[in-house]
Amino acid sequence: MTFGERIDQLIYLFNNFDFARYALLVGVLIAFCSSLLGVTLVLRRLSFIGSGLSHVSFGSTTIVAAIAMIIGVESFQNNFFFVLPITILCSIWLLLSGPNSKIKGDSALAMLSVGSLAVGYLFMNIFPKSANVAADICTVLFGSTAILTLGSKQWLVWLCVGLSVLVSAMFLLFYNKIFAITFDEDFASATGIKAKTYNAILAIIIAVIIVLAMNLVGALLVSALVVFPALTAMRVFKSFKAVTICSVIVSVFCSTIGILLSAMYDNLPLGSVIVAVNLAVFILFAFAGLAARRKKA
Amino acid sequence: MEHLICNNLTAGYDGKAIIADLSFSVNAGDYLCILGENGSGKSTLMKTLLRLKSPMSGEITMGSGLSANEIGYLPQQTVVQKDFPASVREVVLSGCLNGCGLRPFYNKKEKQLASENMEKLGITNLANRCYRELSGGQQQRTLLARALCATRKILLLDEPTAGLDPTSTAEMYELIAGLNDKRNGGTSIIMISHDIANAMKYASHILLIGSGKLLFNGTAAEYSQFVGGAAS
Numbered sequence: 013m014t015f016g017e018r019i020d021q022l023i024y025l026f027n028n029f030d031f032a033r034y035a036l037l038v039g040v041l042i043a044f045c046s047s048l049l050g051v052t053l054v055l056r057r058l059s060f061i062g063s064g065l066s067h068v069s070f071g072s073t074t075i076v077a078a079i080a081m082i083i084g085v086e087s088f089q090n091n092f093f094f095v096l097p098i099t100i101l102c103s104i105w106l107l108l109s110g111p112n113s114k115i116k117g118d119s120a121l122a123m124l125s126v127g128s129l130a131v132g133y134l135f136m137n138i139f140p141k142s143a144n145v146a147a148d149i150c151t152v153l154f155g156s157t158a159i160l161t162l163g164s165k166q167w168l169v170w171l172c173v174g175l176s177v178l179v180s181a182m183f184l185l186f187y188n189k190i191f192a193i194t195f196d197e198d199f200a201s202a203t204g205i206k207a208k209t210y211n212a213i214l215a216i217i218i219a220v221i222i223v224l225a226m227n228l229v230g231a232l233l234v235s236a237l238v239v240f241p242a243l244t245a246m247r248v249f250k251s252f253k254a255v256t257i258c259s260v261i262v263s264v265f266c267s268t269i270g271i272l273l274s275a276m277y278d279n280l281p282l283g284s285v286i287v288a289v290n291l292a293v294f295i296l297f298a299f300a301g302l303a304a305r306r307k308k309a
Numbered sequence: 310m311e312h313l314i315c316n317n318l319t320a321g322y323d324g325k326a327i328i329a330d331l332s333f334s335v336n337a338g339d340y341l342c343i344l345g346e347n348g349s350g351k352s353t354l355m356k357t358l359l360r361l362k363s364p365m366s367g368e369i370t371m372g373s374g375l376s377a378n379e380i381g382y383l384p385q386q387t388v389v390q391k392d393f394p395a396s397v398r399e400v401v402l403s404g405c406l407n408g409c410g411l412r413p414f415y416n417k418k419e420k421q422l423a424s425e426n427m428e429k430l431g432i433t434n435l436a437n438r439c440y441r442e443l444s445g446g447q448q449q450r451t452l453l454a455r456a457l458c459a460t461r462k463i464l465l466l467d468e469p470t471a472g473l474d475p476t477s478t479a480e481m482y483e484l485i486a487g488l489n490d491k492r493n494g495g496t497s498i499i500m501i502s503h504d505i506a507n508a509m510k511y512a513s514h515i516l517l518i519g520s521g522k523l524l525f526n527g528t529a530a531e532y533s534q535f536v537g538g539a540a541s
Contacts (some may be wrong), residue, residue: 055393185413192403195393202359202382203407203459250439251396 018276025275032275034169039271039286040264041176042225043237047263048183049218050242051256052194057118061106062238064125065099065222066231071128072098074135081139096223103219107211172224179217186210191252233283237263240290247294247301262297266290310337311372312463312497313358318367320350320357326365327353328518333526335463335514337372338495340486342502342512342529349519351501352385355467358499381456381464381496385471386448391441397451398436401427404458419458426454430484446477453484463497464488470504478507486511509533 013021025032046062053061072095102124109120183190192200193207201207225234241263245255270286313335321327328350335341345351356362358369359382381404404426405419415423427433430450435443440451449469456464469485470478488496502508508515508529515532517525525535 055389057389188403188406188409188414191395191399192406195390195395195400195403196384196387198356198359198361198384198387199382199455200403200406201361202380202384202465203404204380205406246392246394250394250442251437252394252399255394 022272022276034166035275036268036271038169038172039229039267039282041172042221042229043241043263043267043286044260045176045179045221046225046234046237047241047259048179048256049214049221050238050240050263051245051252051259052190052214053218053238054242054246055194056107058106058121059239060118060121060125060235061103061218062222062225062234062236063231064106064121065103065219066226066234067125067129067132068102069095069099069223069226070231071132071135074132074139078135078139096220099223100216100219103222104212104215107215107218108208168224168227175220175224179221182213182217186213190214195252229286230283233286236287236290237267240287240294241266244290244294244297247297248304262290262293266293311335312337312339313372313499314370315358316368316370318354318357318369319365320353320362321365322353322362324365326521328521328523331367331518331523333516333523334372335497335499337462337497338489338491340489340498340500340511340513341516342500342508342514343516343518344502344505344508345518350521351518352467354518355465355499355501359465379460379462381458381460381462383449383452383456383464383466383469385467393441395440396437397427397432397440397443398423400440400451401432401454401458404455407459423454423458426457429457430454444477445473446480449473449477449481450484457488457496461494461496463499466498466500468501468503470502470507478504482507482511 026036053059076094106120106124189200189205189210192205193210197207197211222234225237229237241259242255244262245258249255249258266289267286270289271282273289274280274282274285311334315331315333318331319326319329320331331354333341343351343354353362357364359380360369402415402420402423405415405422408419409415424433427436430453432447432450432454435447435451440448443451453469456466464485466485470481473481485498485500487493489498498512500508500512509532512529515525515527515529516523517532525532527535
């Protein structure tokens with residue numbers, strides 16, 4: 013197929029199929045939300061929270077499934093509402109345990125991440141849901157491999173739309189507070205800002221987004237969507253506002269390109285393409301930032 | 310008028326007292342310097358005064374006309390701030406946040422206040438510069454401007470000259486003395502320091518702590534006699 017034919021195929025796909033439009037919508041919304049939260053997470057040294065929390069949600073999924081199997085509840089598909097509270101608790105724990113805690117943020121994250129992945133895999137092997145455990149694991153890590161599956165869980169799509177609106181509204185309302193507690197939590201607390209409350213709110217938003225995103229795009233991509241846009245924007249921009257705006261634009265742009273590419277070429281897995289596009293843009297921005305600094309000096 | 314009164318205050322970490330039975334008070338317009346060696350509990354004391362930690366026993370009372378959100382604080386630099394993308398204006402403005410309550414954005418008056426404080430500390434020309442690219446002295450001025458946005462009544466400074474070169478250190482002390490000057494509103498100062506010479510030069514009162522207790526509490530003049538007496 014030539015490039016032109018592939019473009020035609022793409023237009024045909026989006027004109028005629030709901031799932032394709034849903035997939036694009038979901039991809040863009042998740043990219044948007046995760047990049048909004050990405051800046052504060054990267055600056056708090058919690059870049060890996062996406063990965064960590066999605067492993068927690070994986071671990072709790074398998075445990076919930078195993079319990080369901082033991083007590084004999086058939087077709088226990090809708091475990092979303094059991095997994096979410098557990099993930100929220102872990103998220104709050106990570107964000108509230110500041111720099112003075114006994115186990116520091118990065119090691120707490122690593123412990124949680126590896127621990128829940130291992131427990132999850134263990135349970136998956138003891139109580140196998142399907143014959144192919146390796147394939148199940150692959151889905152957890154890489155999410156939907158094709159655009160078809162991304163747009164097929166319709167109730168998740170609408171939940172995603174609703175939560176995205178909520179997250180953007182919260183972010184806008186708490187923007188100045190998020191800045192203050194990220195830059196200097198002690199100063200904020202000392203001058204009478206309820207930093208712990210705002211941190212807890214932030215933790216809940218993050219957990220919700222990550223559980224949602226993991227179900228749709230997989231654990232690996234979640235981390236990439238949190239980390240890459242923020243780091244990319246920081247290469248070039250110098251103020252918190254500019255970095256936030258730029259990272260949102262970069263994130264939405266990269267995800268759109270990635271989804272379209274994956275729809276055009278059958279052999280391009282969705283998640284990896286989006287990460288690859290993000291990586292390319294990061295390298296571009298890194299050089300641009302370097303050039304700008306050279307020029308100044 | 311008393312701003313801050315500590316009564317038999319014991320402060321520490323994880324149930325372990327680092328400094329015990331501390332009683333002192335700070336009056337409006339005072340310039341109090343807390344001296345002590347590393348690990349003597351200076352920072353713990355300050356965190357307790359700021360209510361970032363709760364006192365293990367004893368009490369801290371805010372005097373008349375001072376409420377908890379009228380404290381300005383100049384903390385030591387944190388690791389996070391070293392690569393934080395924020396303009397000087399954004400950092401200074403964030404000091405106004407305690408006046409916002411639930412209002413999500415800053416109003417004109419707060420933006421005006423931030424501009425005035427930047428002017429006062431001579432960093433207006435840096436307003437759009439990135440905080441992490443500034444020199445140590447400029448960063449401290451930025452954080453001091455932020456603290457001034459939070460209050461004009463009392464400032465708590467945690468080693469404000471740590472890591473500064475001699476020129477910037479001298480400038481910093483002059484700035485702080487200027488803020489404490491009655492003609493500029495007489496902001497009360499509580500400062501943690503290692504620097505005994507400058508403490509005796511600028512502070513009105515000195516608190517010396519060590520070995521878990523209060524060693525000296527009095528005016529700067531009395532302190533020089535105390536030190537002289539100990540030496541002879």
